[in-house]
Amino acid sequence: MHYCCFLNKRKTNTLKNCGFWSKVLIHIHQNVRSIKQLEYAVLARRANQIQKELSQGVRKPYKELIDVCWGDPHSMDVKPLTFVRQVLAACVYPELMSSHKLPLDVRQRAQWLLGRCDGGSVGSYLAPTGIPEIVQRMSESIRSRDGGVPCNPDNIFISPGSQWSLTNIIQVLVNNEAPLRTGILTPVPCHVTTIMSIKSLGAAVIPYFLSEEHGWALQVEELQRALESAKGGCNPVALYVINPGNPAGYVQSRKSIQEVIQFASEKRLFLLADEVYQDCVYGKNSEFVSYKRVLAEMGPPFSDTVELASFHSVSKGFMGECGLRGGYVELVNLDPNVVKYIFNLICKDSTTPVLAHFAMDLMMNPPRPGDPSYPLYNQVRNNMLVQNVKTAHEVVNSLPGFSCQPVEGGAFVFPRVFLPPRAIQKAKEEGMQPDTFYCMRLLEEMGVLVSPGCEYGQKEGTYHIRFCIMASQDIIDQVLKRLTTFHTKFMKDFS
């Protein structure tokens, strides 16, 4: 999108005098304009059209579309957790608490949560930093997760989602009055919203490539190269990592995390650790360890100097409550004077929904063995996703023309697709990125919507697709079946 040069006042008046009315709102800030239009938008438009055609009875090789683009478990038939929804319903409509249809632990939890709200209602504003007792419990849960590493509730700031928190912290880091533009090291591939947040605030993205051949490993030499490349162009202030990964499904080893921390310390970079998939780990030999824990265990000087912000949310994991919009950031080793300003910023921005904050408590303090809701809660967790990952990985890797690194964690499969030169040529003719072309064809012929690797960034000349495995087994089976049929034909047609 290009905009004409800035309409200054004189020009506007002249245009007005000519009887031509020009809009007030034409010139938009460069930051907003720099947010790229998504490849998904093109695919979504076509998907909407196909949906209309299907509902009008147009014959297609499939009866319905399957959209596995987004990390949105509920929309892919993963059921909400009963305990969570019972508690939320009781909080919204406390009359339910007098009913014995709800288990005792549900009623007790709802009562406790409501008792912490001003006026005993989920309709009152939350204090910007949340309900102290809930945040206290969150901090205890984090401490327990991190093997006893202390967690100060004053360093936890809740928000309507991890991206919201990330945007706030980036906002504090970005200095538009400095001589050089603020730069943030970001992985390739990287999920889209983070890139959009960085750009919309006027900062520069400094890409560092994850090594696909090594299971998407983060290599320090590559971080070094990326940092070098930024010299003179921008001022690198922060390093963004996402672990477990998105779109690539890696889980960083302790050693890898230590190397990153050492690098950040050496190069004086602020660490932004996006850990929203911490509860989504499948690899038999993989384990999620938080950046905070590794940092603490490294001891001084790292443990009390490296500045870190860790992000989490209620959108992923077992709960998958994306629509509630709840997340938080934990700050480690920040200058207390800076934290004061962050607090001010959050006060103005104070917009976390009460139900989302409750969901944080339910996520981090789930039913325990012995609680009436525990058996059901425990039964639902995990099993299905592990199976999905296994199946998806096996099926995709068995297809010639696909190669998929191990999916140790996260919500997505991100296989590399080796597109034949003729397909690449055809894509160019149609004015599309080659992997977008592949996705478009998959959509048309099989009614499956996945997203192209170009959306996330990839090494020049490589192509990928991303699709979500946090879905019901039925949906995954359907997707894999259709993908298999399509891929085999596509490769044959363009060989």
Place this chain on the structure above:
Amino acid sequence: MSQQAVNGVPCRGKVLTVDNMNPNVKRVEYAVRGPIVQRAVQIEKELREGVKKPFTEVIKANIGDAHAMGQKPITFLRQVLALCSYPELLEDNKFPEDAKKRAQRILGACGGHSIGAYSASQGIECVRQDVARYIEKRDGGIPSNPDNIYLSTGASDAIVTMLKLLVCGEGRDRTGVMISIPQYPLYSAALADLGAVQISYYLDEEKCWSLDVAELRRALNAARQHCNPRVLCIINPGNPTGQVQSRQCIEDVIRFAKEEHLFLMADEVYQDNVYAEGCKFHSFKKVLFEMGPEYSSTVEMASFHSTSKCYMGECGFRGGYMEVINMDPEVKTQLTKLVSVRLCPPVPGQALLDLVVNPPQPDEPSYITFMKERTAVLSALAEKARLTEQTFNAVPGITCNPVQGAMYTFPRITLPEKAIDKAKEEGKVPDMYYCMRLLEEEGICLVPGSGFGQREGTFHFRMTILPPTEKLKVVLQKIRDFHVRFTQEFS
């Protein structure tokens, strides 16, 4: 780089310091939750710990939070939201049919029939359609296009998004945004955050806080020297002042905006909160369209509404929307892109908004109870508005304009010279000193007028009229007694 010794060992400077952080963030202040509220929270803690004080509770009359002050939620709204949260309840015959129908419709529009799924960034389509229909009905049939409706995380989110879109340019070309004095401090905070130029126009306290176009013109012309004015923000009904703009005034503002080529932002979150005789809410959009195509097809505008005020008071759900009028289509594409960075507004808030714009109809089972509850809330507020004005005007040294609408009173207080001096000694702005004393002595938390802006040499405070009537009477009496004592102390 700050070098501080810790335990005798010099530590290296921080990467992120107050010197190298975003300078705009340092300029952000938000009086409604500022230092006085922090002190109030501290006092509450002390009370819980058993510290003796001249009062047993802190009354937080600083923020427009109805439920916190004891206002009851509307039954129908909560029933539907409970059904949406736990759809198994649809089998429960204790819920009325109309509630179940609404819940099923909303769930049908959600991914996987769950409010836990992401919605489209602009908001669930059928909710936007319902909002458009509500606007059409409210505005006497003037069409509203659902594509021009953007659901948001409360109205504040939409306001900030719109400002992000509007603010650009450098130096003398930096965008200037006109906002009233006094104003709701979200605006000044957002403008500071974005590095926009704030152009203040004064409301006329002598004339019931009315808006005068001559004053708008004065402010604008002065501002043209150092910035590029592009936006005019109006809050109607007003916050903190409570004035409800007359239709004539709204027309004058629209005419002014057209003449001066300004984008209008109409904050209308208190549209149901109108109490005074002879006052009526006129939506900016309705007036715009009734002024004919010369205006209705040219003036660019955004109107804002939310689920936090009116009779619902559901601040905690973060529901809201904006309607954009006459926006350039390419800019609209940019707006759509910008809102997608936040993924989507909270789905329970969207569901709640749907109910607010689509309430029980006369032929539905929940109608009678719904109307009874709604009327009770609004009439109680009207009564409290009147009571507040009356009580304050009877106190020597306090003058109070009629609370025509919204949820606040913004009385002017006369402070003795000696009190102003004392405040200066303590390094406080005089009305902050006054409010702090009131908090410490009576446990009542108000926000000083300096947080909202006021004419030089005048002092005010903002108090909400939300506490239940009996409690409000006590609060008013305590403020009255405090004011008399305070005046005597510094005579």
